[in-house]
Amino acid sequence: xxxxxxxxxxxxxxxxxxxxxxxxxxxxxxxxxxxxxxxxxxxxxxxxxxxxxxxxxxxxxxxxxxxxxxxxxxxxxxxxxxxxxxxxxxxxxxxxxxxxxxxxxxxxxxxxxxxxxxxxxxxxxxxxxxxxxxxxxxxxxxxxxxxxxxxxxxxxxxxxxxxxxxxxxxxxxxxxxxxxxxxxxxxxxxxxxxxxxxxxxxxxxxxxxxxxxxxxxxxxxxxxxxxxxxxxxxxxxxxxxxxxxxxxxxxxxxxxxxxxxxxxxxxxxxxxxxxxxxxxxxxxxxxxxxxxxxxxxxxxxxxxxxxxxxxxxxxxxxxxxxxxxxxxxxxxxxxxxxxxxxxxxxxxxxxxxxxxxxxxxxxxxxxxxxxxxxxxxxxxxxxxxxxxxxxxxxxxxxxxxxxxxxxxxxxxxxxxxxxxxxxxxxxxxxxxxxxxxxxxxxxxxxxxxxxxxxxxxxxxxxxxxxxx
Amino acid sequence: xxxxxxxxxxxxxxxxxxxxxxxxxxxxxxxxxxxxxxxxxxxxxxxxxxxxxxxxxxxxxxxxxxxxxxxxxxxxxxxxxxxxxxxxxxxxxxxxxxxxxxxxxxxxxxxxxxxxxxxxxxxxxxxxxxxxxxxxxxxxxxxxxxxxxxxxxxxxxxxxxxxxxxxxxxxxxxxxxxxxxxxxxxxxxxxxxxxxxxxxxxxxxxxxxxxxxxxxxxxxxxxxxxxxxxxxxxxxxxxxxxxxxxxxxxxxxxxxxxxxxxx
Numbered sequence: 195x196x197x198x199x200x201x202x203x204x205x206x207x208x209x210x211x212x213x214x215x216x217x218x219x220x221x222x223x224x225x226x227x228x229x230x231x232x233x234x235x236x237x238x239x240x241x242x243x244x245x246x247x248x249x250x251x252x253x254x255x256x257x258x259x260x261x262x263x264x265x266x267x268x269x270x271x272x273x274x275x276x277x278x279x280x281x282x283x284x285x286x287x288x289x290x291x292x293x294x295x296x297x298x299x300x301x302x303x304x305x306x307x308x309x310x311x312x313x314x315x316x317x318x319x320x321x322x323x324x325x326x327x328x329x330x331x332x333x334x335x336x337x338x339x340x341x342x343x344x345x346x347x348x349x350x351x352x353x354x355x356x357x358x359x360x361x362x363x364x365x366x367x368x369x370x371x372x373x374x375x376x377x378x379x380x381x382x383x384x385x386x387x388x389x390x391x392x393x394x395x396x397x398x399x400x401x402x403x404x405x406x407x408x409x410x411x412x413x414x415x416x417x418x419x420x421x422x423x424x425x426x427x428x429x430x431x432x433x434x435x436x437x438x439x440x441x442x443x444x445x446x447x448x449x450x451x452x453x454x455x456x457x458x459x460x461x462x463x464x465x466x467x468x469x470x471x472x473x474x475x476x477x478x479x480x481x482x483x484x485x486x487x488x489x490x491x492x493x494x495x496x497x498x499x500x501x502x503x504x505x506x507x508x509x510x511x512x513x514x515x516x517x518x519x520x521x522x523x524x525x526x527x528x529x530x531x532x533x534x535x536x537x538x539x540x541x542x543x544x545x546x547x548x549x550x551x552x553x554x555x556x557x558x559x560x561x562x563x564x565x566x567x568x569x570x571x572x573x574x575x576x577x578x579x580x581x582x583x584x585x586x587x588x589x590x591x592x593x594x595x596x597x598x599x600x601x602x603x604x605x606x607x608x609x610x611x612x613x614x615x616x617x618x619x620x621x622x623x624x625x626x627x628x629x630x631x632x633x634x635x636x637x638x639x640x641x642x643x644x645x646x647x648x649x650x651x652x653x654x655x656x657x658x659x660x661x662x
Numbered sequence: 663x664x665x666x667x668x669x670x671x672x673x674x675x676x677x678x679x680x681x682x683x684x685x686x687x688x689x690x691x692x693x694x695x696x697x698x699x700x701x702x703x704x705x706x707x708x709x710x711x712x713x714x715x716x717x718x719x720x721x722x723x724x725x726x727x728x729x730x731x732x733x734x735x736x737x738x739x740x741x742x743x744x745x746x747x748x749x750x751x752x753x754x755x756x757x758x759x760x761x762x763x764x765x766x767x768x769x770x771x772x773x774x775x776x777x778x779x780x781x782x783x784x785x786x787x788x789x790x791x792x793x794x795x796x797x798x799x800x801x802x803x804x805x806x807x808x809x810x811x812x813x814x815x816x817x818x819x820x821x822x823x824x825x826x827x828x829x830x831x832x833x834x835x836x837x838x839x840x841x842x843x844x845x846x847x848x849x850x851x852x853x854x855x856x857x858x859x860x861x862x863x864x865x866x867x868x869x870x871x872x873x874x875x876x877x878x879x880x881x882x883x884x885x886x887x888x889x890x891x892x893x894x895x896x897x898x899x900x901x902x903x904x905x906x907x908x909x910x911x912x913x914x915x916x917x918x919x920x921x922x923x924x925x
Contacts, residue, residue, distance in 0.1 A: 329803065336846035477805050483843030494835035 195587060195622030196629035197615055198252035198286055199245040199607070200442060201594040203238045203272075205231055208262035210597070211545045214552075218261045219326035219478045226262070235265060235272070237600060241607055242276055245283070248611025252284035252317070254590055256388070257291055259323075259330035263595065270304045277312035285312055288388040288407060289319030292349075293341035294331035299368055301345070302352035305383070306375040314378035319386045319407070320346060322395075326478040336483025339394075341365055353382040384630060386440060386588070391419045394486060400426035400434075403636030407440035410592060413563065413583055413655055416441070420584065420650040428646040433638040437630045439649060440588030443580055446567035447609040448602070455556075457606070458567035460596040462552050462559070562658055570613035577614070578621050582654035587629040589618065669713055670705055675721070677748040683728040685720040688713025692757045693924070694749070695720040696765030699789075699801065699845045700810060700838055701727055703826045708909045711917050716758070716924065721745060723768075725844030727837035738764070738790070738848050738856065742771035749779050758924055760784040763881065763906065764845065764854070770889070773870075774862035783870040784920055787906045789881050791889055792855040796882030800853065802846060806838035815877050815905035822910040854881075860892040870896035871923040875904030875911060 207230055212221055242253040255272055258264035266272060269287055276285050285308065295301045309316040322342055328335040344363040348371075351361055357372030377383050388407040389395045399406040400423050408416045420439060427434045444461065448454035480493060559565050566576045581589070591610055594603040621627075640646055670687030685702060687709065693716035697703065702722055709718060723741060725731030735741060745768065749755050759780050761769030766788025773780055789798060801809045807830055810817075817823045827834050849855075870893050874886040883900060890898045899919050901912040908916045 332851065334846055334850040335802075336843045336850070477803055477808070480805070482802055482839065482846040485839075490836060490839045491832075494832040494839070 195436075195589060195619060195627040196251050196284070196440075196631060197618060197622075198254050198284070198588070198590045199242070199250045199610075200254040200256070200590045200592045201238065201241070201603075202256065202258075202264040203235065203266050204595050204597075205234065205262040205265050206597045210549075213262065214545050214549060217475050217478070218263045219324075219330075220260075220475065221262065223260070231265060237603075238265075239272065239275055239279070241594070241603060242283075243279060244604065244607055245611065246280050248608065249615055250283060250591075250611065252286050253280070254286040254288055256288055257321075259294075259327050261326070270301075270308065273308050273316070274304075274311065277308045277315070280312070280315075282315075284315050284317050286317040286386065287319055288317075288386060289321040291323030291327055291331075292320045292345035293338045294323045294327055294333040295345065296331070296333070298345035298348040298366060299352055299371060299373070302349040303373050303375050305349070306353065306373065306377045309377040309379055309383050310375060314383075316377065316379070316383040317386055318383045319388055321388060324479070325481050325484050328481045328484060329478060334483075335481035337365060338484055350382065353377055386630070388440075388442070391415055392486075393419070393422055396423050397426045399423065400438075401430055403427075403430075403432070403438075405438050405440055405588060405630050405635050407442060407588060407590070408584075409442045410444055410564065413580070413658070414652055416584060417650040417652050421648055424646045424648060427636070428640060428644075430636075431640065432636045433640045433646050434649055435633055435635075435638050436585050436587035436627045436649060437633040437635045439584065439586045440590065441580065441584050441586040442590040442592050443563075443577065444565045444592045445573055445577065445610065445614070446565065446593055447570050447573055447606055447614060448567075449569065449605075449609075451568050451572065454567040454569065457598055457602050458560075458565050459553060459556055460598050461565060461593075462556060462596065563655070570609055570617075573614060574617050577618055579654050581618075581621055581625055581627065583652060584650045585625065585627060587627050587632075589622070589627075591615075668705075669710060670718070675748060675752070677744055677751065678732075680724060680729065680732050680744060682724070682744075682748065683722040685722070686717065688716050688718045690715045690717055692717045692719055692754050694745070694754070694757055694759040694769075696745075696759065696761035696768050697723065697726075698763035698765050699841060699849075700806065700827070701841045704828055706822055706825060706910060707913060708917060708920075712760075712920065712924070715921070719754075721748065723765075723844070725840065725847065727840040731844060731847075736847065738767050739771045739775075741848070742768050742775060746772055746776060746779060755779040756781040758782045758784075760786065760920065761788060762786045762909065764789050764849070766790065767854075767856075767859075770859060770863060771856070773866045773868060774859060777866045777868050780868050782924060783866075783868050784873065784923065785870065785886075785889060786873045786908060786916075787875065787878050787881050787886075788872075788889065789849075789854045789885070790856055790859050791885045791892070792852070792857070793882045793884035793888065795884040798854045798882075798885070799880045801880065802842070802850070806835065806842060809838075809842075813880055813906040814911050815875065815903060820907075820911050822913070826910070860888055863889070863892040864894070867894040869923075871919065872896055872898040873908050873916065873919060874898065874900050875906060875908050876900050876902050877904060878906045880906040 208225055245253055255266055255269040257266050257269040259267050273285050273287055305318055322338050344366045348361050348366055352371050352373050359371045361368045386405045386407050387399045388409050390409055391411050396406055396419050406423055424434045446454050446458035563580055566573050593606055670685050672685055675682045675684050695718050722728040724735055756779055759769045766785040767790030770790050773783055814820050872886050872889050874883050876883055886898050890896045901908050901915050904911045
């Protein structure tokens with residue numbers, strides 16, 4: 195089992211009311227202070243060092259643009275620093291937003307340099323980028339999938355084919371590919387794909403034998419998508435194993451239950467905390483042509499319902515339409531929508547009452563394991579349930595989003611590293627959760643019957659999801 | 663398939679290898695009608711009025727929900743090329759054309775490539791040219807219903823506004839999303855304009871009527887002024903207290919000007 199550490203690296207000093215009103219995208223950057231931001235970025239880098247010191251196998255970065263919830267606008271810069279200052283941990287970049295990078299050959303070079311400087315510790319990953327990110331980079335959302343596919347081809351070609359070579363696609367054109375920086379890892383660094391359960395992406399992963407990392411998604415639809423991957427993998431002639439799957443789990447620990455809850459509650463305001471999938475208002479989340487036809491039909495149906503809860507459709511679209519156990523998100527989202535002007539409804543509810551609704555939803559969030567918090571002793575049985583349910587070979591701890599103080603963040607990591615991670619590692623052994631470093635993804639043969647076996651099951655968490 | 667009082671029918675024209683869905687209605691000389699970036703808004707009062715003296719030919723743009731988009735169409739000029747093939751194959755030239763917003767841009771591209779295919783040109787709030795005063799509003803930063811409402815100055819007091827597209831329903835929402843996606847494919851960057859268009863329009867001496875709302879906040883009036891300066895024989899008519907849809911916001915004025923011009 196591979197155990198890694200992740201935080202969104204939020205800019206903590208954002209006016210909370212503004213985010214409650216607008217979501218995380220589209221807020222003016224006059225509220226950003228680069229001095230404070232720089233200090234935070236350094237603290238987050240130091241916290242990665244601490245994670246390494248405490249025995250995590252890896253650290254993970256992600257990238258978002260024009261938002262306070264994640265300062266990793268160019269995560270390759272952070273990864274470059276980590277490549278030099280860390281010694282052992284794998285550096286997972288989940289992921290580079292291929293459709294918005296503009297120049298995938300340069301991306302291939304940047305990543306190659308990170309792999310070289312780190313001595314071959316890079317784990318690459320690709321994402322499509324959120325809807326808002328298409329605006330942030332002026333990347334045509336209607337070509338998002340096409341950009342993604344072509345950029346992926348360019349990167350792999352640059353990494354694996356002897357130069358000089360050539361690529362001429364619909365969108366990207368290179369008549370001379372011959373980079374003099376190449377990854378140490380052969381044929382190329384591992385590639386893991388993070389996502390929010392889009393079936394198209396899962397199918398693509400299965401085809402390429404890339405592990406799929408579910409980003410703190412609800413457990414029932416996650417199990418469904420595991421099975422979807424299983425079937426797609428079978429079509430490509432292999433049996434999935436734990437090495438094909440990763441899961442990102444929010445975990446907060448402190449010396450007492452009360453303290454852990456106090457910190458974890460603030461998570462609801464940070465990271466993707468407010469309603470989880472609410473990066474911004476609908477027009478930022480659904481740029482033209484960005485969604486699949488299927489997702490657009492879902493949006494259309496909900497949009498035209500008399501009492502359309504726009505927030506719920508954001509959540510549904512983000513999770514590929516998975517319906518179960520999303521009421522919490524929907525409630526929060528609906529509360530937010532109340533504040534929006536224009537067609538989404540006039541202001542009908544105060545910021546304060548929305549804040550209370552957000553806090554009020556915490557018990558549901560906790561009950562359904564969207565956030566696990568407590569003392570090291572009390573979080574372990576819950577983590578075990580998640581591991582038994584999803585059987586991931588890769589497990590990311592996600593924490594320290596929202597306006598959480600430095601000492602609490604560090605304490606959190608320290609308790610995780612000293613008391614939780616060792617126990618989780620033992621669970622991984624007991625449950626035989628093999629990582630992609632132990633079993634090559636896609637290398638397992640199908641059973642003689644030809645019928646692929648499932649990896650995940652909801653049985654261990656039965657009762658948690660009454661709607662499931 | 664005219665049924666009852668329906669004034670139009672839909673037919674399929676095979677152009678190049680594209681099955682172009684086309685609305686046809688009216689009697690008289692052909693008038694090519696090029697719809698805007700949200701799609702064909704339905705048969706409105708101005709359609710009926712112009713259909714008394716013209717046969718309206720309204721191709722539904724490839725990729726805008728009804729006509730499948732061939733892969734090779736990647737710019738507004740490509741659509742202009744497809745329609746030029748249609749005009750030639752249907753032996754319609756020279757004919758009159760009226761284009762609205764993005765449809766006006768298509769008409770302008772057709773004229774710039776081959777001015778002789780048109781007898782008279784009407785451009786209504788046409789995009790395609792970047793104004794030097796004001797900016798082309800980014801329609802991609804709003805959802806379709808907002809886009810529709812913002813296109814007129816005062817939607818609550820525009821009588822025909824609720825008839826546009828037959829209102830908002832799930833099917834229409836999907837069609838709008840198709841239209842917006844295709845507009846993004848064709849006009850995301852440079853945004854809603856072709857930097858060479860004003861130069862290429864220099865050869866066009868076809869009589870042209872430009873109609874603009876003074877308060878158009880999608881394509882500022884200044885773009886209309888540049889169209890006028892770029893073309894050799896263009897007249898610009900403006901309506902006060904009018905946004906991006908003069909054909910419904912100022913219906914009597916719009917009909918007076920277009921009917922006089924096309925008479």
